[in-house]
Amino acid sequence: MPAPQRPAWMRFEGITKRFGTFQALEGIDLSVSQGEFVCLLGPSGCGKTTLLRILAGLEQQDSGQLWMGGRDISRVPPAGRDYGIVFQSYALFPNLSVTGNVGYGLRTSPAQRARRVSELLDLVGLAGCADKYPAQLSGGQQQRVALARALATSPSLLLLDEPLSALDAQVRDHLRRELRALQRKLGVTTVMVTHDQEEALTTADTIAVMNAGRIEQVGTPEEIYSLPRTRFVADFVGHANWLPVRRRADGAIDIAGHAIDAPAAACTLKPGDSGTLFCRPEDVVLQRLPAPGLLARVERVDFMGGIRRVVLTLCDLPSLPLIAHVMANDPVCTLLHPGSRWPIGLRSERVRCFVDVEGAA
Numbered sequence: 001m002p003a004p005q006r007p008a009w010m011r012f013e014g015i016t017k018r019f020g021t022f023q024a025l026e027g028i029d030l031s032v033s034q035g036e037f038v039c040l041l042g043p044s045g046c047g048k049t050t051l052l053r054i055l056a057g058l059e060q061q062d063s064g065q066l067w068m069g070g071r072d073i074s075r076v077p078p079a080g081r082d083y084g085i086v087f088q089s090y091a092l093f094p095n096l097s098v099t100g101n102v103g104y105g106l107r108t109s110p111a112q113r114a115r116r117v118s119e120l121l122d123l124v125g126l127a128g129c130a131d132k133y134p135a136q137l138s139g140g141q142q143q144r145v146a147l148a149r150a151l152a153t154s155p156s157l158l159l160l161d162e163p164l165s166a167l168d169a170q171v172r173d174h175l176r177r178e179l180r181a182l183q184r185k186l187g188v189t190t191v192m193v194t195h196d197q198e199e200a201l202t203t204a205d206t207i208a209v210m211n212a213g214r215i216e217q218v219g220t221p222e223e224i225y226s227l228p229r230t231r232f233v234a235d236f237v238g239h240a241n242w243l244p245v246r247r248r249a250d251g252a253i254d255i256a257g258h259a260i261d262a263p264a265a266a267c268t269l270k271p272g273d274s275g276t277l278f279c280r281p282e283d284v285v286l287q288r289l290p291a292p293g294l295l296a297r298v299e300r301v302d303f304m305g306g307i308r309r310v311v312l313t314l315c316d317l318p319s320l321p322l323i324a325h326v327m328a329n330d331p332v333c334t335l336l337h338p339g340s341r342w343p344i345g346l347r348s349e350r351v352r353c354f355v356d357v358e359g360a361a
């Protein structure tokens with residue numbers, strides 16, 4: 001589903017940043033609308049934290065502009081930018097109680113501060129912990145305190161720098177859902193940095209996938225997963241199968257001498273072009289009945305709870321692995337023995353082709 005077009009409330013325009021001779025950010029353009037939850041997603045070192053720090057005013061860009069609510073904030077110091085921020089390390093004051101930490105930035109009367117702190121602790125589910133100290137809290141609780149502190153002044157913008165990555169999987173999953181629900185409830189525009197694709201897919205309205213200082217694609221989680229614009233995006237988000245293909249003169253797509261159906265919209269190849277076909281593991285179908293076309297051999301079956309991950313090789317192209325996901329309750333699962341051969345179908349409306357570019361991965 002394409003992202004609904006909403007007016008931009010915040011804009012990065014041509015942001016660049018260099019550290020010595022290293023180009024950390026190259027011409028970043030990104031628009032964010034009010035109330036949107038945007039994830040900056042990418043591998044370590046791609047520049048996402050640098051971009052967040054520039055937005056926070058903790059780092060100065062070399063060129064480019066930053067707009068927020070119609071105001072050019074490119075040179076505004078951090079204190080004038082109206083945001084709350086949560087870092088990966090909880091960054092709480094160890095000598096202050098939860099109440100002291102949450103109320104730290106509130107410049108109001110003691111009575112108002114106490115009321116606001118109690119409201120915030122209710123909001124993040126820590127009502128019973130007001131008098132505790134950070135060392136007496138779990139990692140997840142400390143991050144809730146950090147979140148309450150970031151929200152204390154009701155900022156227009158919430159910045160999150162890998163806020164869940166220090167937590168164990170179960171707490172992370174739980175807090176991720178709570179964070180998303182809270183963000184929706186408050187309607188606070190949020191920018192979160194993460195290298196975790198699952199986190200981005202499950203929390204964001206919009207994902208900006210970054211690679212080597214550039215944004216490769218901006219889209220909804222569905223667009224990023226199903227319609228990746230580059231090979232990098234396809235590989236970084238979820239598992240991607242890649243098969244060499246050629247477009248025949250009659251328009252059909254040829255894989256290892258077999259024609260497969262691929263709707264024109266999914267195919268960027270001109271007749272005669274070679275390219276690479278991309279498909280997700282859930283779009284590889286093992287057919288029970290004999291069928292002409294692609295045949296694959298089962299190499300291995302991995303148990304993954306609700307699904308089986310089937311590692312296949314095409315009989316006519318044995319050097320390339322092909323991964324298929326089969327639901328664990330599919331009767332086919334009981335027949336998936338290593339060495340068995342299966343006719344393979346690809347969900348033609350879901351496959352995409354990329355033209356081979358010399359030097360591309």
Ligand SMILES: Nc1ncnc2c1ncn2[C@@H]1O[C@H](COP(=O)(O)OP(=O)(O)OP(=O)(O)O)[C@@H](O)[C@H]1O
Pocket residue numbers: 019022024042043044045046047048049050051195
């Ligand atoms: N102050 C600095 N001085 C020199 N190089 C820096 C500095 N800050 C960041 N870099 C470099 O800029 C690049 C981008 O860093 P950044 O922290 O933005 O990446 P990231 O995508 O957030 O990665 P990670 O998830 O590992 O934090 C990295 O190669 C990093 O080494």
